Amino acid sequence: MTADNQIMTDKSQHLKDSVSLVNSYHKAAISVDCVIFGFEDEKLKILLIRSDLEQFKGKWSLLGDAIKENEELDNAANRVLLERTGMNDVYLEQFEAFSNPNRHPGGRVITLAYCSLLNIQHHELEITDNELHWHSVKSLKDKDLAFDHKMIIEKCFKWLQKRIQEHPLGFNLLPERFSLRTLQSLYEAILNIELDRRNFRKKFFSMDYLTDTGEYETDVKHRPGKLYAFNFEKYEKNKRKWTGIDF
Amino acid sequence: MTADNQIMTDKSQHLKDSVSLVNSYHKAAISVDCVIFGFEDEKLKILLIRSDLEQFKGKWSLLGDAIKENEELDNAANRVLLERTGMNDVYLEQFEAFSNPNRHPGGRVITLAYCSLLNIQHHELEITDNELHWHSVKSLKDKDLAFDHKMIIEKCFKWLQKRIQEHPLGFNLLPERFSLRTLQSLYEAILNIELDRRNFRKKFFSMDYLTDTGEYETDVKHRPGKLYAFNFEKYEKNKRKWTGIDF
DNA sequence: TCATAATGTGTAAAAAGTACATATTTTGTA
DNA sequence: TACAAAATATGTACTTTTTACACATTATGA
Numbered sequence: 001m002t003a004d005n006q007i008m009t010d011k012s013q014h015l016k017d018s019v020s021l022v023n024s025y026h027k028a029a030i031s032v033d034c035v036i037f038g039f040e041d042e043k044l045k046i047l048l049i050r051s052d053l054e055q056f057k058g059k060w061s062l063l064g065d066a067i068k069e070n071e072e073l074d075n076a077a078n079r080v081l082l083e084r085t086g087m088n089d090v091y092l093e094q095f096e097a098f099s100n101p102n103r104h105p106g107g108r109v110i111t112l113a114y115c116s117l118l119n120i121q122h123h124e125l126e127i128t129d130n131e132l133h134w135h136s137v138k139s140l141k142d143k144d145l146a147f148d149h150k151m152i153i154e155k156c157f158k159w160l161q162k163r164i165q166e167h168p169l170g171f172n173l174l175p176e177r178f179s180l181r182t183l184q185s186l187y188e189a190i191l192n193i194e195l196d197r198r199n200f201r202k203k204f205f206s207m208d209y210l211t212d213t214g215e216y217e218t219d220v221k222h223r224p225g226k227l228y229a230f231n232f233e234k235y236e237k238n239k240r241k242w243t244g245i246d247f
Numbered sequence: 248m249t250a251d252n253q254i255m256t257d258k259s260q261h262l263k264d265s266v267s268l269v270n271s272y273h274k275a276a277i278s279v280d281c282v283i284f285g286f287e288d289e290k291l292k293i294l295l296i297r298s299d300l301e302q303f304k305g306k307w308s309l310l311g312d313a314i315k316e317n318e319e320l321d322n323a324a325n326r327v328l329l330e331r332t333g334m335n336d337v338y339l340e341q342f343e344a345f346s347n348p349n350r351h352p353g354g355r356v357i358t359l360a361y362c363s364l365l366n367i368q369h370h371e372l373e374i375t376d377n378e379l380h381w382h383s384v385k386s387l388k389d390k391d392l393a394f395d396h397k398m399i400i401e402k403c404f405k406w407l408q409k410r411i412q413e414h415p416l417g418f419n420l421l422p423e424r425f426s427l428r429t430l431q432s433l434y435e436a437i438l439n440i441e442l443d444r445r446n447f448r449k450k451f452f453s454m455d456y457l458t459d460t461g462e463y464e465t466d467v468k469h470r471p472g473k474l475y476a477f478n479f480e481k482y483e484k485n486k487r488k489w490t491g492i493d494f
Numbered sequence: 495t496c497a498t499a500a501t502g503t504g505t506a507a508a509a510a511g512t513a514c515a516t517a518t519t520t521t522g523t524a
Numbered sequence: 525t526a527c528a529a530a531a532t533a534t535g536t537a538c539t540t541t542t543t544a545c546a547c548a549t550t551a552t553g554a
Contacts, residue, residue, distance in 0.1 A: 015301040018353030025313035027274035030357060054262040066272035070355065073346040097344055097359055099320040106265030108317065110277060112344055168494050181532080193490060198534080199512065203492060206510085222531040223520040240494055243440060244542085245450055247415050247487055428501080446543065448502080453541090469500040470551040491511085 031111045032077040033064035033149065034092065035156045037137075038120040039173035042185045044137045045120070046153065048145075049084065049130040055105045056146035060135070062153070064111065077114040086126025091172075092116045095156055103148045113152050115159070117172040164190055168209065171230040177213050179225035180204065209235050278358040279324040280311035280396065281331075281339065282403040284384075285367040286420035289432045291384045292367070293400065295392075296331065296377040302352045303393035307382070309400070311358065324361035333373025338419075339363045342403055350395045360399050362406070364419040411437055415456065418477040424460050426472035427451070456482050 036047040051061040063084045067076040077092045095113040103109070125132060135143075137157060140150065164170045170186050184200050187193075204210055210228040217224035283294040298308040310331045314323040324339045342360040350356070372379060382390075384404060387397065411417045417433050431447050434440075451457055457475040464471035 014299065015304060016299055018300050018302050018351065020353075021300070022276055022351060022353035022356055025276035025278075025356070026316050027276050028314070028316075029269055029272035029274050030277065031272075052261065052263055053265050053268070055265050057262060067275070067346075069273045069275075070348040072348065073344055073357070094344060097320055097341060099314075101317040101319065104265065104269060106267075106269035109269060109272070110320070162489075165489055165492050166494065179532090187492065191490065195490075196513075197532090198514080201533080203511085207494060209494070220531085221521060222529085223518080223533090225532055235494065242409075242412055243438065243442070245412050245434065245447075247413065247454060247456070247482065426501090443544075444501090445503080445545085450542090467500085468552060469498080470502090470549080472501055 029066055029107070029109045030073075031064050031066045031109050032073060032080055033062040033111050033113050033152060034077055034081050035062060035095065035113055035115045035153055036081070036090075037115070037117045037160065037173065038123075038134055039186055039189070040120045040134065042189055044189050045134040046137050046140070047085070047132065048135050049132045051146040052130060053105070053146065059144050059146040060140075060149075061146040062113075062149045063132075066109070073112050074114075077112075081116075084127060084129075084132060085123075087118075087123050090116050090118055090123070095159060096152075098148060098152060100148065111147075111152075113156060115156050117160075117169055119173060119175055121175060161191055168230060168232070168235055171232070174230075177215060177227040177229055179217050179227055181225055183228075276313055276354070276356045277320075278311050278313045278356050279320060279327055280309040280358050280360050280399060281324055281328050282309060282342065282360055282362045282400060283328070283337075284362070284364045284407065284420065285370075285381055286433055286436070287367045287381065289436055291436050292381040293384050293387070294332070294379065295382050296379045298393040299377060300352070300393065306391050306393040307396075308393040309360075309396045310379075313356070320359050321361075324359075328363075331374060331376075331379060332370075334365075334370050337363050337365055337370070342406060343399075345395060345399060347395065358394075358399075360403060362403050364407075364416055366420060366422055368422060408438055415477060415479070415482055418479070421477075424462060424474040424476055426464050426474060428472055430475075 034047075038045045038047070047063060048060040049063060051057070051059050063080050065076070065080045065083070067073065071079070073094065074092065077094075078088070078090070081090055081092065082088045092114040093116065095115045097110060097112050099110045101108050103111070120134060137153075140153065144150075145153070160169070164187070170183070170190070173186060174182060180201055181197075183204065184195055184197065187200075188195055209231045211231050213227045213229055215227040217227060281294075285292045285294070294310060295307040296310060298304070298306050310327050312323070312327045312330070314320065318326070320341065321339065324341075325335070325337070328337055328339065329335045339361040340363065342362045344357060344359050346357045348355050350358070367381060384400075387400065391397075392400070407416070411434070417430070417437070420433060421429060427448055428444075430451065431442055431444065434447075435442055456478045458478050460474045460476055462474040464474060
């Protein structure tokens with residue numbers, strides 16, 4: 001009996017107290033960086049500001065900040081976007097963590113990249129401090145970015161190229177009503193390919209997520225095309241389960 | 248001249264020093280948690296240990312630990328796996344960050360879940376402290392897990408179901424040589440569906456990544472099937488570019 | 495030797511994807 | 525007012541992939 005109790009006690013002593021355990025952990029600064037894509041003039045664009053760090057003087061930077069005590073990562077990303085641009089109705093998706101110890105010149109900062117796609121016309125920039133504005137993604141290859149932001153953007157862009165084919169993400173970049181030509185040029189710009197107009201049309205109609213608004217383009221100097229809307233609800237209900245096994 | 252300089256100086260003063268900036272940031276503990284999948288007896292399994300925290304006495308837990316000073320997340324995940332299981336040749340992929348301020352009873356700990364798939368036979372557990380062993384994924388629904396680990400595993404499993412269809416991840420779960428039946432049962436177990444034997448066969452042969460080893464199954468009580476190997480190199484060269492646009 | 499239980503191979507119909515041709519509608523100009 | 529230009533809109537034939545099956549083959553074990 002006593003021996004048994006002794007064993008029990010011994011075993012309990014191996015169990016750790018969680019507060020002292022967490023106190024023993026190394027602590028690091030954590031930030032979020034927002035990769036915000038838009039589509040304008042048939043080009044994919046991204047939101048950048050001038051870095052306000054001495055070391056990165058003149059360089060462009062993603063919208064980022066350190067997280068606060070007890071702040072969730074998702075909330076931090078939304079806060080950063082709100083503080084920097086004035087937008088507060090944007091869905092941000094966690095993309096990836098970057099943890100190279102030398103990525104920040106001021107010391108160790110682990111960052112979580114967040115990604116979003118939005119319609120530039122419907123999201124006017126209310127704040128434009130630090131020269132906040134849209135840059136075409138293609139133009140970035142000649143620009144020097146702060147931190148590891150160039151690499152983060154490249155990875156995020158590749159992720160976008162993949163995602164846009166399996167999820168109707170692209171519609172977030174367009175106005176509510178859009179022509180099929182606009183939709184096609186969106187795919188062509190992001191995937192950097194050319195698509196056959198007629199087959200593209202057939203493909204999207206067969207998916208049956210486009211609603212005919214009955215309206216037509218205006219201000220075009222040729223025959224105006226019909227305007228469509230994307231039916232997100234219908235998509236959510238029917239979205240592809242998949243079993244194709246397709247490498 | 249003097250005015251110009253004054254302006255320059257003023258502007259420089261707005262630029263921040265990165266070290267003092269990082270010092271001003273809130274710091275938090277960061278951990279990694281490894282979600283390790285295996286396949287045995289036609290069942291998908293996962294590696295768990297008993298939690299050594301008083302609060303989670305008796306509950307199962309993922310393999311995790313806090314990261315060290317200047318340790319990259321990927322390295323931390325590999326270290327954890329090595330320390331807990333003795334394995335050091337495993338490819339781990341970053342999955343997702345979880346940052347609920349209450350997820351750890353000892354205080355704030357943000358965790359990064361890492362995921363891997365491996366062949367149980369080829370990765371004998373050299374260390375089995377804290378009752379480390381394989382649990383079938385299905386059996387977890389009746390078990391109580393420590394922290395938010397149940398939710399992490401569920402999310403990771405859904406990710407796996409998707410990934411295994413677009414990437415030949417599943418082959419990592421199998422021995423180097425395997426029968427088509429084994430391969431099919433792997434897909435059926437993970438996706439929780441039934442597939443037609445003949446069409447499954449046709450699909451994989453048409454992908455042309457399977458090498459006929461010339462060997463046959465042994466120890467089966469029926470006609471033995473041929474054993475195949477997966478040609479990862481060939482896959483890397485030819486992998487699908489994709490343009491289908493498939494929601 | 496033969497029933498059983500797998501493996502291995504084939505084939506026909508349906509669906510999806512690809513490569514084009516042609517008609518239609520608006521703009522703008524002679 | 526007629527007509528060329530430039531886009532939209534629709535269609536069709538061909539190819540490839542997917543799906544739903546049937547049938548033959550080979551080892552096991554009673």
